[in-house]
Amino acid sequence: MPPRKSTDSKLEALRAQGTVNPRAQDVRDPAFIDSEFFDPRDLIQVKYEMLRRVRSEGHAVADAAASFGVSRPTFYKAQTDFERDGLAGLMPGKRGPRGPHKLTTKVMGVIASTIANEPELDAATLVERVEQKQGVRVHQRTIERALARLKKKRR
Numbered sequence: 001m002p003p004r005k006s007t008d009s010k011l012e013a014l015r016a017q018g019t020v021n022p023r024a025q026d027v028r029d030p031a032f033i034d035s036e037f038f039d040p041r042d043l044i045q046v047k048y049e050m051l052r053r054v055r056s057e058g059h060a061v062a063d064a065a066a067s068f069g070v071s072r073p074t075f076y077k078a079q080t081d082f083e084r085d086g087l088a089g090l091m092p093g094k095r096g097p098r099g100p101h102k103l104t105t106k107v108m109g110v111i112a113s114t115i116a117n118e119p120e121l122d123a124a125t126l127v128e129r130v131e132q133k134q135g136v137r138v139h140q141r142t143i144e145r146a147l148a149r150l151k152k153k154r155r
Contacts, residue, residue: 011041018092019043026069029053040069047078047090054079102138103146110134111146123147 014020020041021027027040031049039045050068053059054075059067065075081089103111110133111126121129123143130138 010039014041014043021046021069023069027067028069029067043092044087044090048082048087050075051079051082100138100142100146102136103142104136107134107136107138108146111143112150115147115150 011020021043024040024046027046029038029049032038032040032046038049046068047070050064050070053064053067054061061072061075065072070078078090083089107130110130114121114126114129123140126143126147127138127140130136130143
């Protein structure tokens with residue numbers, strides 16, 4: 001079988017979904033070598049087939065992990081994610097911050113108490129107050145979002 005083109009439509013779809021296997025070249029499982037169905041670039045397919053080999057065919061975890069180009073901890077994480085969430089658990093997680101990490105309980109306390117005493121204050125002024133009282137510089141848009149969440153909670 002000729003090598004796959006690097007710009008084919010499936011690869012573009014995998015990129016758009018964020019499911020391209022970054023270590024496709026490390027997949028050495030025989031089913032993925034010369035197959036039109038199995039694609040080592042498809043991270044979800046690789047993880048699922050690796051899990052299936054261990055569960056259904058009784059392959060050793062270390063052998064399966066090596067054959068599919070991942071570490072044993074990666075295998076166990078995929079196994080846990082699959083058992084918890086099914087196939088959706090094999091999707092890569094969102095990268096980057098998961099929320100407003102500067103809005104600690106103390107910072108939110110400053111915001112809430114300041115708003116309670118001076119409800120007319122705008123977000124720019126709150127940025128200054130938080131920096132004065134907590135020594136943390138929070139972006140104005142972060143404060144605006146926090147205020148919107150506070151209003152939602154009050155309803």
